[in-house]
Amino acid sequence: xxxxxxxxxxxxxxxxxxxxxxxxxxxxxxxxxxxxxxxxxxxxxxxxxxxxxxxxxxxxxxxxxxxxxxxxxxxxxxxxxxxxxxxxxxxxxxxxxxxxxxxxxxxxxxxxxxxxxxxxxxxxxxxxxxxxxxxxxxxxxxxxxxxxxxxxxxxxxxxxxxxxxxxxxxxxxxxxxxxxxxxxxxxxxxx
Amino acid sequence: xxxxxxxxxxxxxxxxxxxxxxxxxxxxxxxxxxxxxxxxxxxxxxxxxxxxxxxxxxxxxxxxxxxxxxxxxxxxxxxxxxxxxxxxxxxxxxxxxxxxxxxxxxxxxxxxxxxxxxxxxxxxxxxxxxxxxxxxxxxxxxxxxxxxxxxxxxxxxxxxxxxxxxxxxxxxxxxxxxxxxxxxxxxxxxx
Numbered sequence: 001x002x003x004x005x006x007x008x009x010x011x012x013x014x015x016x017x018x019x020x021x022x023x024x025x026x027x028x029x030x031x032x033x034x035x036x037x038x039x040x041x042x043x044x045x046x047x048x049x050x051x052x053x054x055x056x057x058x059x060x061x062x063x064x065x066x067x068x069x070x071x072x073x074x075x076x077x078x079x080x081x082x083x084x085x086x087x088x089x090x091x092x093x094x095x096x097x098x099x100x101x102x103x104x105x106x107x108x109x110x111x112x113x114x115x116x117x118x119x120x121x122x123x124x125x126x127x128x129x130x131x132x133x134x135x136x137x138x139x140x141x142x143x144x145x146x147x148x149x150x151x152x153x154x155x156x157x158x159x160x161x162x163x164x165x166x167x168x169x170x171x172x173x174x175x176x177x178x179x180x181x182x183x184x185x186x187x188x189x190x191x
Numbered sequence: 192x193x194x195x196x197x198x199x200x201x202x203x204x205x206x207x208x209x210x211x212x213x214x215x216x217x218x219x220x221x222x223x224x225x226x227x228x229x230x231x232x233x234x235x236x237x238x239x240x241x242x243x244x245x246x247x248x249x250x251x252x253x254x255x256x257x258x259x260x261x262x263x264x265x266x267x268x269x270x271x272x273x274x275x276x277x278x279x280x281x282x283x284x285x286x287x288x289x290x291x292x293x294x295x296x297x298x299x300x301x302x303x304x305x306x307x308x309x310x311x312x313x314x315x316x317x318x319x320x321x322x323x324x325x326x327x328x329x330x331x332x333x334x335x336x337x338x339x340x341x342x343x344x345x346x347x348x349x350x351x352x353x354x355x356x357x358x359x360x361x362x363x364x365x366x367x368x369x370x371x372x373x374x375x376x377x378x379x380x381x382x
Contacts, residue, residue, distance in 0.1 A: 063342050067316050123257040154265055191317075
């Protein structure tokens, strides 16, 4: 069902794919344990990955899909506070693209108004959602990336059906860096 | 065919929707001529808009879809060089979402390998494109936003069927700020 075997990423200690490099095909919980000082550029060969600010998959999250990320800004996108490194990374468990499905709720603990999502939404309010926030979420199938601002900008939160049983009942469970329930765009993550 | 009449954006001189504000329902080629000193936050009520770094729709481009942009980082996304203002903005002419269609070419002047796009693509190489660059583009219907990096990050270029007859034959025609043919993700712009 899931494409776990075909994931590969090469990371480089310097920008533009220079310097010491290392290939990963599964998770790395601390780059220092892999004798890397830093990650400054990344080439994702297959699968979808998520990079984390701190070791053990803590701190800000950054979706990494197939392609080339020649410098830090290419990796990170826009941020509320700036960091300059990844300390851990892991593959994302995706479902077949067309099967991805999640539900968002107005309030914490899966209560209040709700909507089912099975597409990409650069603006949640444009598709009828009531406010620039989400109270809780349940991922039924696949994986999604949720963003603080419209147009896939700002803080990113990776949500997977295979983690926490797909349940994200409060913004404090979205990631250790999350400080508000602000979410304004959501999209599926593909293989 | 196009939804030109239903576009509205409110801009604010200070962050978090504070200070002097002004509503626009059509293009503004220089905010100083509208007695605004600055734009620090934006609320898009309807339609899709593009903000520009310089007056007369020059410089870096930023797609603005329905929702709230409380500060500069929410508006801008990630950038190769940092700017801190919009000087002009205008609505984008979108087609019905499902009719949006464009063609990308390997080389300048619409030659080399080509692919037709009618969906959203967070990674062009993941869907079979050959390299992290595009030589030229033709937008047959609707409007798209093209990004320098995968996952809708980096420099943005707004491409519309209603401008330049939809023809973008060289990266120099993608925008006055464009310096390379690097494009790694593309998506449709909705009403």
